[in-house]
Amino acid sequence: MANTAIIIDGKAVSAKIREELKKETEQLNKKGIKPGLAVVIVGNDPASRTYVNNKKKGCAEVGIYSEEYALSEETTQEELLELVDKLNKKEDINGILVQLPLPKHIDDKAVIAKISPKKDVDAFHVENVGRIMLGEYKFLPCTPAGVMELLKAYDIDPAGKECVIIGRSNIVGKPMAMLLLHANGTVTVCHSKTKNLKEVTNRADILVSAIGKAKFVSADMVKEGAVVIDVGINRDENGKLCGDVDFETVKEKASYITPVPGGVGPMTITMLLKNTIEASK
Ligand code: NAD
Numbered sequence: 057m058a059n060t061a062i063i064i065d066g067k068a069v070s071a072k073i074r075e076e077l078k079k080e081t082e083q084l085n086k087k088g089i090k091p092g093l094a095v096v097i098v099g100n101d102p103a104s105r106t107y108v109n110n111k112k113k114g115c116a117e118v119g120i121y122s123e124e125y126a127l128s129e130e131t132t133q134e135e136l137l138e139l140v141d142k143l144n145k146k147e148d149i150n151g152i153l154v155q156l157p158l159p160k161h162i163d164d165k166a167v168i169a170k171i172s173p174k175k176d177v178d179a180f181h182v183e184n185v186g187r188i189m190l191g192e193y194k195f196l197p198c199t200p201a202g203v204m205e206l207l208k209a210y211d212i213d214p215a216g217k218e219c220v221i222i223g224r225s226n227i228v229g230k231p232m233a234m235l236l237l238h239a240n241g242t243v244t245v246c247h248s249k250t251k252n253l254k255e256v257t258n259r260a261d262i263l264v265s266a267i268g269k270a271k272f273v274s275a276d277m278v279k280e281g282a283v284v285i286d287v288g289i290n291r292d293e294n295g296k297l298c299g300d301v302d303f304e305t306v307k308e309k310a311s312y313i314t315p316v317p318g319g320v321g322p323m324t325i326t327m328l329l330k331n332t333i334e335a336s337k
Contacts, residue, residue: 059281059308059309059311060307060308061284061306061307061308061309061310061311061312061313062210062311062312062313063307063312063313063314063315064206064209064210064285064312064313064314064315064319065318066202066206066314066315066318066319066320066321066322066323067318067322069205069206069209069322069323070202070322070323070325070326072209073205073326073330074114074117074118074326074329077118077326077329077330077333078117078118078119080333081118081119081120081333082119084333084336084337085119089336089337090121090148090336091119091120091121091150091151091332091333091335091336092120092121092122092123092148092149092150092151092332092336093111093115093120093121093122093123093149093150093151093152093153093177093328093332094122094123094124094125094143094146094149094151094152094153095108095111095112095122095123095124095125095153095155096124096125096127096136096139096140096143096152096153096154096155097124097125097126097127097155098127098128098129098131098136098154098155098158098159098162099127099128099129099158099159100129101157104155104156104157107155108124108155110325111153111325111328112124114325114326114328114329115329115332118329118333120329120332120333121148123149125139125143127139129159131159131162132161132162133161133162133163133166133167136154136158136162136167137166137167137170140152140154140167140170140171141170143175144170144171144172144175149175150175150177150332150335150336151175151176151177151328151331151332151335151336152171152172152175152176152177153177153178153328154167154168154171154178168180168181169181169182173194174194174335175335176195177195177198177328177331177332177335178195178197178198178328178331179193179194179195179196179197179198179231179331180197180226180227185226185231188231188234188235189234191234191238194334195331195334195335196231196235196327196331197227197228197231198323198324198325198327198328198331199227199228199232199266199287199320199323199324199327200228200231200232200234200235201235201323201327201330202320202323202324202326202327203232203235203264203285203287203320203323204235204236204239205323205326205327206285206314206319206320206323207262207283207285210312212262212283212312213239214236214239214240214241214262215239215240215241216240216241216242217241217242217261217262218241218242218244218259218260218261218262219236219241219242219243219244219260219261219262219263219264220243220244220245220246220256220257220259220260220262220263220264221233221236221243221244221245221246221263221264221265221266222246222247222253222257222263222264222265222266222267222272222273222300223245223246223247223264223265223266223267223268223287224245224246224247225266228266228287229245229247229266230245232264232266232287233245236262236264241262244256244259244260253277254276254277257273257277257278257279258277258278258279259279260278260279260282261279261281261282261283262282262283262285263277263278263279263282263283263284263285264285264287265284265285265286265287265288265299265300265301266287266288266300267288267300268288268289268290268300269288269290269300270288270290270291270292270293270298270299270300271290271292271298271299271300271301271302271303272288272300272301272302273286273300273301273302273306274302274305274306275302275305275306275308275309278306278309278310279309280309281309281310281311282309282310282311283310283311283312283313284301284306284310284312284313284314285313285314285319285320286299286300286301286303286313286314286315286316286319286320287299287300287320288300288301288316289316289317289321290316297316297317298316299314299315299316299319301313301316303315303316
């Protein structure tokens with residue numbers, strides 16, 4: 057029998073966490089600690105510009121000091137590495153975020169490697185990635201951490217559940233798998249070479265999609281009553297923002313579902329703010 061899913065409200069959960077973060081910042085300020093984030097953007101990618109603006113806005117909202125370094129498209133790798141080095145040493149900066157993607161002539165791996173692991177609030181540095189693997193986190197990667205917070209907010213415990221992730225990127229899919237595994241889920245990671253994808257996704261009690269293809273996940277890929285988390289940010293045929301999941305049909309089958317926009321998206325920046333505050337302690 058068809059049911060309609062509970063819509064997971066990422067905006068509301070995010071707003072609640074930001075309020076707590078604001079209080080925490082105020083407490084830290086009283087002790088003379090002022091969390092600070094440096095945001096570095098190279099080039100003129102409009103999507104990156106929007107993300108950077110939202111990150112700065114988020115900082116202001118919770119009382120984090122932020123600095124923006126907007127560099128031209130022609131910036132050399134050496135220049136960028138020098139800036140990161142300077143920010144590593146800058147005392148009023150606790151977190152460094154280099155907005156990806158970088159222009160093609162810059163090796164993003166080299167840049168990430170240069171960021172001090174203590175200031176790596178994106179948790180992309182190999183030291184932090186290793187810590188995630190071991191379950192000894194200092195920082196959690198923002199998007200997967202946001203997903204875990206959403207599950208927590210709705211009392212969805214992954215323990216013992218079949219958790220299926222579509223996508224194996226270093227930013228979302230892989231760390232997502234680790235966090236669900238640490239939360240005692242039984243985890244399967246699918247990707248572009250997975251055979252019988254539908255068969256696997258139909259096992260999922262919790263299905264996380266991080267593919268980047270508009271409305272790819274159709275209702276026949278989802279088990280009745282599954283929790284569906286949509287990380288994707290895409291444009292549909294009319295240029296409208298949408299996720300990886302065909303929301304309208306899947307919501308009739310799922311027990312919980314995140315919308316796009318308003319689901320995982322708002323959580324990502326909130327987790328970045330959380331990491332910056334953590335780094336300042
Ligand atoms: P990516 O391109 O690095 O990875 C996509 C993954 O999808 C790959 O592992 C690939 O194997 C898999 N894939 C592609 N086609 C597939 C298919 N037909 N069947 C099964 N798997 C397939 O992308 P990413 O950086 O992980 O991002 C994924 C999506 O999430 C994008 O839409 C991105 O914009 C979005 N995203 C959202 C947030 C957020 O804050 N909400 C954060 C990061 C990324």
